[in-house]
Amino acid sequence: MLATGFDALTGALTRIDVRGVGGVTIADTWADGALTYLGVAVPGFPNLHSLSGPGSPSVLANMALTAEQHVDWVVDLIIALDERGFRTAEARPDAAEAWTKHLHEVADKTLFTQAPSWYMGANIEGKKSGFIPYIGGFKTYIDHCSAVREAGYSGFVLSS
Secondary structure (H helix, E strand, O other): OOOOOOOOOOHHHHOOOOEOHHHOEHHHHOOOOOOOEOOOEOOOOOOOEOOOOOOOOHHHOOHHHHHHHHHHHHHHHHHHHHHOOOOEEEEOHHHHHHHHHHHHHHHOOOOHHHOOOHHHOOOOOOOOOOOOOOOOOHHHHHHHHHHHHHOOOOOEEEEO
């Protein structure tokens, strides 16, 4: 089976008209590659939480378990917002840039980045090449997410 045209991890959001602050589209935001914080949040898109998307372990782990972890984490965030009187959570650009840099540093230690595969977006003409999922391990990813939660959702701007 050959999956041509399958825009893994980003296509589900870039092919619809998702707009953030100032009306910018997520497709424009990701024109130079997906930028997320922990694979669940995008700077400029408050309260948009992507499950099993770019920057998360998603396709490199058990999808049911990663989806469950994402849902639980986002629900905890929503509860924390409500308890603290906030209404929005938006990933800080510096946090997303640091996470995405970490994602690429980990991926560059593997052979995955050496092949023009869909993991790299190579099957989509015009898509900027770059490793998309987090390959650092599901447990390591959970630890990162837990640390962010325990630090009061560091890396996010919480506001009302």
